[in-house]
Amino acid sequence: MPANNYEYFLLLPHIVLSVGIVLSILIEIFTKKGKEILPWVSSIIFLFVGVYSLLTLDKNFLIFGGTVEVGGKAAIFNFIFNIAALLTVLTSIDYIKKYEIFYSEYYILIQSSVLGMMVMSMAHDIIVIFMGLELMSICFYVLAGLNRKRLSNNEAALKYFLLGSFATGFIVYGIALIYGITGATSIQNIFENFIQYSNNILFIVGMLLLLIGFSFKIAAVPFHMWVPDVYQGAATSVTGLMSTAGKAAAFSVLIIVLGSNLTYSSPIAFRNYFSIIALLSTLIGSIIAISQNNLKRMLAYSSIAHAGYMAIGLAAGNKYSFAGIVFYLAAYVFMNIGAFTIISIIEGKDETRLTLDSYAGLYKKNPFLAAMMSLFMFALAGIPPMAGFFGKYYVFFGAIQADLTWLAIIGVLSSVISVYFYLRVIVYIYFMNETEKFDIEKSLGGNLAISLTGLLVLFFGIFPDTFMNLITNFIK
Amino acid sequence: MNIEIILFLILGLVAAISSVMMITRKNAVISAVFLVLNFFALAGLYLLLNAQFIAVVQVIVYAGAIMVLFLFVLMLLNTEAEHKLFIDKKGIKFFAIFIAAFVFIEIAFLIFKGSPSKNLSPEQVASINSGTIETIGQQLYTNYIIPFEVSGFLLLAATIGALVLAKKKFE
Numbered sequence: 001m002p003a004n005n006y007e008y009f010l011l012l013p014h015i016v017l018s019v020g021i022v023l024s025i026l027i028e029i030f031t032k033k034g035k036e037i038l039p040w041v042s043s044i045i046f047l048f049v050g051v052y053s054l055l056t057l058d059k060n061f062l063i064f065g066g067t068v069e070v071g072g073k074a075a076i077f078n079f080i081f082n083i084a085a086l087l088t089v090l091t092s093i094d095y096i097k098k099y100e101i102f103y104s105e106y107y108i109l110i111q112s113s114v115l116g117m118m119v120m121s122m123a124h125d126i127i128v129i130f131m132g133l134e135l136m137s138i139c140f141y142v143l144a145g146l147n148r149k150r151l152s153n154n155e156a157a158l159k160y161f162l163l164g165s166f167a168t169g170f171i172v173y174g175i176a177l178i179y180g181i182t183g184a185t186s187i188q189n190i191f192e193n194f195i196q197y198s199n200n201i202l203f204i205v206g207m208l209l210l211l212i213g214f215s216f217k218i219a220a221v222p223f224h225m226w227v228p229d230v231y232q233g234a235a236t237s238v239t240g241l242m243s244t245a246g247k248a249a250a251f252s253v254l255i256i257v258l259g260s261n262l263t264y265s266s267p268i269a270f271r272n273y274f275s276i277i278a279l280l281s282t283l284i285g286s287i288i289a290i291s292q293n294n295l296k297r298m299l300a301y302s303s304i305a306h307a308g309y310m311a312i313g314l315a316a317g318n319k320y321s322f323a324g325i326v327f328y329l330a331a332y333v334f335m336n337i338g339a340f341t342i343i344s345i346i347e348g349k350d351e352t353r354l355t356l357d358s359y360a361g362l363y364k365k366n367p368f369l370a371a372m373m374s375l376f377m378f379a380l381a382g383i384p385p386m387a388g389f390f391g392k393y394y395v396f397f398g399a400i401q402a403d404l405t406w407l408a409i410i411g412v413l414s415s416v417i418s419v420y421f422y423l424r425v426i427v428y429i430y431f432m433n434e435t436e437k438f439d440i441e442k443s444l445g446g447n448l449a450i451s452l453t454g455l456l457v458l459f460f461g462i463f464p465d466t467f468m469n470l471i472t473n474f475i476k
Numbered sequence: 477m478n479i480e481i482i483l484f485l486i487l488g489l490v491a492a493i494s495s496v497m498m499i500t501r502k503n504a505v506i507s508a509v510f511l512v513l514n515f516f517a518l519a520g521l522y523l524l525l526n527a528q529f530i531a532v533v534q535v536i537v538y539a540g541a542i543m544v545l546f547l548f549v550l551m552l553l554n555t556e557a558e559h560k561l562f563i564d565k566k567g568i569k570f571f572a573i574f575i576a577a578f579v580f581i582e583i584a585f586l587i588f589k590g591s592p593s594k595n596l597s598p599e600q601v602a603s604i605n606s607g608t609i610e611t612i613g614q615q616l617y618t619n620y621i622i623p624f625e626v627s628g629f630l631l632l633a634a635t636i637g638a639l640v641l642a643k644k645k646f647e
Contacts, residue, residue: 065619142637
């Protein structure tokens with residue numbers, strides 16, 4: 001364990017982001033042009049923190065009495081969150097003016113939510129997990145309802161807040177029961193004696209409550225009812241961040257909790273729970289998405305299905321599948337934010353152009369957007385050589401290693417179903433005639449974000465080994 | 477008589493009188509203010525028992541946060557309807573007396589027959605000692621520094637969020 005003052009130095013990414021939040025508030029107070037400056041300040045902070053985390057991967061320690069972990073998989077997650085936030089901020093520069101939420105608080109809240117995610121992914125103590133989760137969730141509740149004049153925004157924020165606090169209640173009650181039985185909040189202490197505790201019904205109930213709360217946060221069936229309404233009602237850029245980085249943060253906690261279980265005791269204690277979650281999420285998400293005409297709603301159901309694929313990895317509960325989930329999350333973050341960015345550029349001022357009809361004949365109007373949308377749809381469908389394919393490949397491989405071949409087959413079947421609704425978008429873009437005439441807004445930041453995500457999706461798809469090797473080194 | 481007993485008598489008297497005053501006032505707001513006084517007296521009793529942390533939490537959370545909520549609700553709602561409730565339903569009073577008597581007998585039994593302060597196990601003694609400000613502060617500033625600092629940012633984010641959502645004018 002490193003010396004005491006060095007511990008603070010290891011927390012540099014978190015400290016930089018925290019200082020950035022306070023600095024952003026000061027910029028907003030003391031300058032008149034805060035709204036124009038803040039996106040660039042946030043971008044620089046996110047870029048620095050993301051890249052710095054990736055460069056300090058090797059400094060993998062448990063610090064502050066074993067409550068938090070720096071480096072290793074926490075650093076990989078920091079990279080994912082910060083790049084996702086960077087892309088979201090780039091998208092937002094033009095979008096939030098159109099959406100009438102042109103406040104500097106928007107950027108401050110995004111920064112705070114990313115801080116919450118980073119705290120979640122480094123936590124090795126239930127209290128730290130809970131604080132990070134709350135920080136992230138509260139920022140998301142506000143971001144979902146930032147435009148008070150829009151009914152859809154209010155609906156999204158209220159539904160998200162009520163159901164989200166309900167899920168938080170489950171988590172807190174679970175934590176209370178776990179603490180009551182084990183007398184410890186450290187995940188290591190809890191799982192060292194997992195087998196002994198697992199005879200205690202209250203401990204199992206506590207663990208299940210914790211898992212149910214997080215199943216809500218990752219948007220898995222049967223805790224998915226809020227997802228379509230919230231994703232559709234919130235601003236598109238916010239939805240992009242919520243559905244990707246927010247989900248990744250919740251998965252990072254599940255990987256920490258179940259991954260510690262891997263080290264100390266039986267990794268398959270909650271296999272049945274996650275098998276059922278995965279089975280329901282993949283099938284229900286894919287099947288309902290077929291009937292959706294609104295693109296944001298379709299992507300919401302697709303996000304439920306993707307949560308299901310990743311839950312297959314949790315059910316498998318071995319080294320390969322956990323590494324696969326991390327890879328899948330990275331790929332999913334990039335392809336989904338890309339798709340949401342394109343939606344945010346095409347949708348009209350009052351969200352009028354969200355249906356598939358608006359995408360008919362898009363390739364004539366803007367070949368670049370058309371090509372990139374097709375790229376992201378192929379990637380989401382899991383067609384090689386895009387990143388989405390390898391995400392699914394690693395997770396299903398882990399499931400087969402764990403003798404869960406039936407679950408892998410269900411996953412493949414549901415991917416086949418999902419190809420239909422992803423490719424339908426491409427059919428509309430390239431093979432349908434234009435039905436309504438409109439001009440596509442020019443958005444420099446949006447185009448930059450789309451190009452970046454497109455490159456990342458192709459890079460992860462063509463050279464999956466580079467990133468995968470990094471991840472497997474740190475999943476023990 | 478040493479100072480602890482004198483303080484206990486004073487605080488206990490204040491707590492008992494204020495709780496009786498609280499339930500006998502007609503005006504709900506005055507009742508609430510007596511409840512605050514009662515909370516403060518209880519916090520003093522906790523201090524005498526060497527449970528400093530609980531005393532501070534009692535003042536901050538109960539007397540501070542929860543009572544402010546109570547007062548807001550009382551001022552916003554019309555409390556006139558409450559009188560009718562008691563006039564119409566005499567049964568409620570007997571039920572309340574029954575519950576209060578039951579709890580009183582239970583506590584009296586525990587104090588005089590159960591003698592809870594005797595035969596403490598070492599773990600219980602340790603948990604009593606961990607209630608001091610020093611132990612909690614030391615934990616908060618060493619091992620739990622991260623959740624402690626994050627809670628600061630949580631409050632900051634919640635304040636910003638509340639301001640954005642409740643701000644009167646759009647710019």
